[in-house]
Amino acid sequence: MAAGVATWLPFARAAAVGWLPLATKIMPKPPVEKKSRNDEILFVNVSGLRFQTWKNTLDRYPDTLLGSSEKEFFFNEDTQEYFFDRDPEMFRHILNFYRTGKLHYPRQECVQAFDEELAFYGIVPDIIGDCCQEEYRDRKKENQERLAEDTEAENATDAPLPPDSTRRERLWRAFENPHTSTMALVFYYVTGFFIAVSVIANVVETIPTWPIKGSKKDLPYGEKYSLAFFCMDTACVLIFTFEYLMRLFAAPSRCKFMRSVMSVIDVVAIMPYYIGLVMPENEDVSGAFVTLRVFRVFRIFKFSRHSQGLRILGYTLKSCASELGFLLFSLTMAIIIFATVMFYAEKGTKGTNFTSIPASFWYTIVTMTTLGYGDMVPNTIAGKIFGSICSLSGVLVIALPVPVIVSNFSRIYHQNQRADKMRAQQKVRLARIRLSKKGTTNAFLHYKEEGGFQNRDGDGGMFLKNRSTFEHQHHHLLHCLEKTTNHEFTDELTFSEMCMTESIGYRTSRSTSISSQQGMSTSCCPRRAKRRAIRLANSTVSVSRGSVQELDTLQVHKPFRHQSRSSLNARTEDLKLNCDDRDFTAAIISIPTPPANTPDESLSPSPAFHSILRNSRSGSFTHETVKISSL
């Protein structure tokens, strides 16, 4: 748990007095302080620079080096101070973090050196305060990019595919990353070449050839060498069709692929050919057919697969669409206004070009963009006056928005990048907060399962993780709350399991020892009764009933268990099973407890369910919960 919340724990514990009259059971004993709690001033010597601070200040963050017992490794007995051979300038910031709860990033320091210091002192860089957060991230990103460029230059090969990918996956990958295999590269260049050939053919076939002797009309190349061009076109279209079909086959999600921009461009590029094939040589339809041939120019857009720059341009245009649209709208307004004015001003002139308002649009556009073709000119004085106003305002209209658009481009572009980054960071941050919350809960549940509620001495202590005083007290507080409400904290996994098994409705008979447990509410699920009733204690009935079967398949469940603990479990389990020890309690639970002497019936556990084992000691008000899953 972060922040100076540790200082408020005493208050939260004192406030627990408010729960007492509601509690139906007695509160657990508070943890015993091992040493006196007098606050003292600590001396910290960092490369000669001496810092002094209260011990409480450092204890605020028990999961860092200075807040935990790790600093004892650096304690110098002779001078009675903690000595660190690190950068004293950086240490100032680190210590300020303990004092104020906010970590600031010193702008004049190298970001990597800062990171190293943080790593040494066990502080996570995410705690950097909002004031310095952006600067830190920018510098870090810069640094990483610089490093990444160097490493990328060294090895420009992509990661190899997993060995068990299907042909389809390999094909898709070859299409998307042409650099992965030679075949893909060859295909990539071939298609690029054919796109270029196709586009050039489209362009060349309209060029008029030299006129043949005796014929008046200039034939374009396309009609003179129509067969050659037709063959070339066919070849290109065949290649494009083949490529499109292969991509369609290899795509992981065909619907998504068909809706993507590139595939639409592909289709539009090859459709005219096929439509031309099926359409009859009809005079009426050939007009429309000619129009279709225009679409062949879309083949040039196929180059965007080959060019990263085109893709980025397309993306930025898309993201800037609203600004562009607004600009177009205001331009349209201006054009309409001026066209109307010019039309009515020139209406009286005989033989005027301004035949209608739409016809005046052309004049307005040409004048406002300062093109001035001169095919339409006003003749009246009023027309000339308004014409000059139009051209003057045209300069303004065109000149003003261009920088706005350009700055909008860069602003929107960078904003998009930053927004995406921040969203990703926010997700990470939220996930980390959730994780830390879960961590606290998990720590408490973990502590419960290890039977931390009993006063133990000697070898029992080695099974408990080394916890700080703060954790002790916090767990005691949570335990008090459990006792008040007569319910226990569990985690999401167990809760959902419980709900599942409740719905299955497995019914078992209850153990008689339930009544011996004081005041526990026995209302809810029958599953729970079954679980509580499973006793694998020294009752021989349980042994003979095939519990051995279960014991063989017993495993420790939770994934976040201490590694050492599960190995410990396995060891004691093997040991005990081999010795044929009757004391199965000790075999299954790694905590050495004296055998429970409550005689009770045991139930043959169904192998398909998770079971919770509970040992109750007669005469004691505490109990421990150990969770074991049986396969």
Next chain:
Amino acid sequence: MGAVVGTLAMQSRQRRPSRDKLDDELELSVVCHRPEGLEQLLAQTSFSKKELQVLYRGFKNECPCGVVNEETFKHIYSKFFPQGDASTYAHYLFNAFDSSHNGSIKFEDFVAALSILLRGSTTEKLQWTFNLYDINQDGYINKEEMTHIVKAIYDMMGRFTYPALKTDTTKHHVDAFFQKMDKNRDGVVTLDEFILSCQEDENIMRSLQLFENVI
């Protein structure tokens, strides 16, 4: 063209109110509170000098302006109960701590309440608890107030409990409480009934002794 000019003008207009707000905020944060002297607090509470020093250092670190408002209070208290929602109970706690009912807890209120809770006699502790439960401060605890308090406590447990919380768990708990505390069965619990019933219950008496060494 006019649109462009219009948008530029709009932007300048928007900037002005935010600057005013910033000035207001600066003024507010300067208001601060200093507690009474150490000697006076020593006389009023049953803490030692060192304990008061430790308490004040922690308090001042969290709230440099010397007062805790309800939002901060709720935020801090919720940190201790990550699984559930501690804001309702923190609200009732805040009202119990804020003896002068002005919406903020000063260091004196804080220390006074802690003194009762940790070093007071059992009667004083029970009195404080009664004060906590009596939401509207009319001298009686009725079923509705108790239901609110119990629900707030169960909210702190969160969703994932074992056994699972049912819809009438709260009601059962409240009924059990009234069964025990309401001696004359008039539907409300007075201070005397409360203290008497608690003194009769051994568990409660024993638990009250547990929190002596918190500081």
